[in-house]
Amino acid sequence: MKIITWYGILTIGDDGVTECEPFNKDVDELAELLLQKDVVAYFPGSGFDIRTVAIECGFVENDEEYNSLLRDVSIRAAKLQISRTNTPDMQIIQAVEALDDIDDVVNVLSERLSEWYGLHFPELGLSSESLVRFVSEFGSRNNVPAEHPMFEKATSSMGSELPSADEELIKGFASNACDLYDSRHNIEASIVRNMEKMAPNVTLITGSLIGARLISMTGGLARLSQLPSSTVQVMGANRALFKHLRGRAPSPKHGIIFNNPLVKNSPWWQRGKIARALAAKISLAARMDVYSGELHPEIKVNLEKKVNSIKAANPKPPIKQKPAGKGYKGKNKGGER
Amino acid sequence: MDVNEISEGIFEVRKGGKKILATKNANPGSNVYGENLLEEEGEEYRAWDARRSKLAAMVLKKMKVPIKSDSRVLYLGAASGTTVSHVSDMLPNGIVYAVEFSPRTMRELIQLCDTRSNIVPILADASRPKLYAHIVEQVDVIFQDVAQPNQAQIAAVNAEQFLKEDGHLLLSIKARSIDTVANPSKVFKEEVNKLEKDFDTQFNIIKKHDLAPFHEDHLGLVAKKKLKEN
Numbered sequence: 241m242k243i244i245t246w247y248g249i250l251t252i253g254d255d256g257v258t259e260c261e262p263f264n265k266d267v268d269e270l271a272e273l274l275l276q277k278d279v280v281a282y283f284p285g286s287g288f289d290i291r292t293v294a295i296e297c298g299f300v301e302n303d304e305e306y307n308s309l310l311r312d313v314s315i316r317a318a319k320l321q322i323s324r325t326n327t328p329d330m331q332i333i334q335a336v337e338a339l340d341d342i343d344d345v346v347n348v349l350s351e352r353l354s355e356w357y358g359l360h361f362p363e364l365g366l367s368s369e370s371l372v373r374f375v376s377e378f379g380s381r382n383n384v385p386a387e388h389p390m391f392e393k394a395t396s397s398m399g400s401e402l403p404s405a406d407e408e409l410i411k412g413f414a415s416n417a418c419d420l421y422d423s424r425h426n427i428e429a430s431i432v433r434n435m436e437k438m439a440p441n442v443t444l445i446t447g448s449l450i451g452a453r454l455i456s457m458t459g460g461l462a463r464l465s466q467l468p469s470s471t472v473q474v475m476g477a478n479r480a481l482f483k484h485l486r487g488r489a490p491s492p493k494h495g496i497i498f499n500n501p502l503v504k505n506s507p508w509w510q511r512g513k514i515a516r517a518l519a520a521k522i523s524l525a526a527r528m529d530v531y532s533g534e535l536h537p538e539i540k541v542n543l544e545k546k547v548n549s550i551k552a553a554n555p556k557p558p559i560k561q562k563p564a565g566k567g568y569k570g571k572n573k574g575g576e577r
Numbered sequence: 578m579d580v581n582e583i584s585e586g587i588f589e590v591r592k593g594g595k596k597i598l599a600t601k602n603a604n605p606g607s608n609v610y611g612e613n614l615l616e617e618e619g620e621e622y623r624a625w626d627a628r629r630s631k632l633a634a635m636v637l638k639k640m641k642v643p644i645k646s647d648s649r650v651l652y653l654g655a656a657s658g659t660t661v662s663h664v665s666d667m668l669p670n671g672i673v674y675a676v677e678f679s680p681r682t683m684r685e686l687i688q689l690c691d692t693r694s695n696i697v698p699i700l701a702d703a704s705r706p707k708l709y710a711h712i713v714e715q716v717d718v719i720f721q722d723v724a725q726p727n728q729a730q731i732a733a734v735n736a737e738q739f740l741k742e743d744g745h746l747l748l749s750i751k752a753r754s755i756d757t758v759a760n761p762s763k764v765f766k767e768e769v770n771k772l773e774k775d776f777d778t779q780f781n782i783i784k785k786h787d788l789a790p791f792h793e794d795h796l797g798l799v800a801k802k803k804l805k806e807n
């Protein structure tokens with residue numbers, strides 16, 4: 241019987257070790273070998289002491305050398321393993337999380353700015369990014385140039401004057417928020433690039449951002465590819481639920497794939513069926529991305545065919561509605577605001 | 578300030594009327610997780626806080642820690658190495674195999690390993706000892722702190738593969754990682770039962786003690802393998 245140890249291959253006969261084939265005594269080589277997947281099939285039986293044999297067969301001189309070599313090799317191997325878990329999908333996961341973090345922060349900042357700047361220019365009527373960009377560009381409303389669409393409002397504003405010390409503060413605040421928006425755009429662009437490289441089929445079927453979110457929620461492309469499509473269909477629903485509970489989002493009815501235009505832009509009674517078809521194709525696409533990585537444009541064509549046949553088969557809303565059905569319709573409309 | 582060795586490699590340092598649990602710093606001049614460094618007669622000790630370490634709590638509960646200066650220790654659930662660093666201090670001539678399955682946490686553990694000569698990091702799932710049976714030798718002590726529902730089974734399969742016949746298993750059982758609602762003492766009883774009977778490798782429990790107030794709803798255990806008759 242042969243067994244594998246970190247330092248070599250041993251042949252075991254009836255009375256113990258009959259042969260020892262040590263590996264090269266090179267830390268890098270040993271670290272690579274340590275990570276071999278099929279060690280499990282050749283593991284030493286329980287109670288077998290691999291240290292004694294290493295010394296007996298002359299791989300190392302003594303206990304001290306055994307300890308220090310094994311230490312060096314295992315540290316090297318663990319570092320390799322860690323760097324290999326930094327796969328492109330880990331980048332994507334971090335990027336998606338970063339988007340959400342930025343969104344939380346810029347919401348808070350732009351709401352604050354809206355209150356603050358509202359003292360000075362209440363008629364402006366901008367919010368979020370456009371507000372932030374406006375304030376960081378002009379500061380006081382007196383700086384809005386005549387050709388700017390807001391010029392009229394700015395000259396007739398009922399807001400209080402903005403002392404220049406305050407103007408500096410508020411402009412600085414706005415420009416910090418601008419930087420965050422810039423960063424958000426850059427991250428989004430990198431997600432799009434990475435998704436096209438790493439998951440071209442998922443990207444083709446549902447777009448890079450929804451695809452990236454699915455990967456982020458499952459913890460990786462490989463895991464996404466193993467999920468049943470019924471799960472893919474509802475993924476993200478509970479996350480939306482928490483946002484909803486915090487007052488940040490409308491009531492969640494469906495998973496994140498409901499943001500796909502094929503679903504979102506269809507009449508309510510077709511959405512469930514279309515989402516199911518879409519989820520099935522996403523699962524298929526994820527498997528293709530994991531196994532071959534090549535683009536298969538026909539899956540998109542097939543999806544569109546399927547969607548068209550769903551639409552053709554369900555042209556009208558169901559006539560008889562149970563009360564539950566009505567509620568579903570009403571809430572769903574609210575949910576799509 | 579004076580120093581008293583209460584178990585091999587484990588010290589009680591008296592300082593200003595207080596007794597501080599500590600180990601002798603194997604990497605003098607630096608601490609690992611913000612713990613205090615204590616100087617005494619040219620030796621440097623690292624304070625060991627029982628609230629941050631189940632093993633330290635077991636020491637304060639007067640449970641005998643069977644680790645010697647040349648022991649070989651398998652540590653399951655190493656996390657970022659808070660306790661592993663103290664075990665490393667106790668082993669000037671020994672070695673500790675530190676198993677942890679979270680890559681994120683392993684990243685921090687490796688930084689500790691880089692500063693120590695006797696820690697072997699292993700990124701693997703402790704419930705699958707065959708994955709590291711080509712690395713780990715026969716050991717004197719298994720210490721396990723994984724906080725998982727299947728912790729009794731993890732202890733059994735690892736003891737089967739790696740624990741010397743006269744070796745010791747030290748185990749910290751967290752009631753809530755097994756059953757979030759049940760009464761802890763009931764959970765402990767069931768876990769002890771599992772260790773004594775459920776698996777191929779069975780244990781004799783030598784000592785057990787709850788770890789409160791350092792760790793609520795945790796039980797510390799010292800056990801030995803029942804010898805199989807054949």
Ligand SMILES: C[S@@+](CC[C@H](N)C(=O)[O-])C[C@H]1O[C@@H](n2cnc3c(N)ncnc32)[C@H](O)[C@@H]1O
Nearest residue numbers: 654655656659660677678679702703704722723
């Ligand atoms: C309570 S913490 C350990 C704290 C550590 N003993 C200390 O005192 O510094 C539990 C650790 O076990 C790890 N863990 C849980 N299940 C595991 C398994 N099956 N294999 C390896 N590590 C595991 C967790 O990732 C976590 O880092």
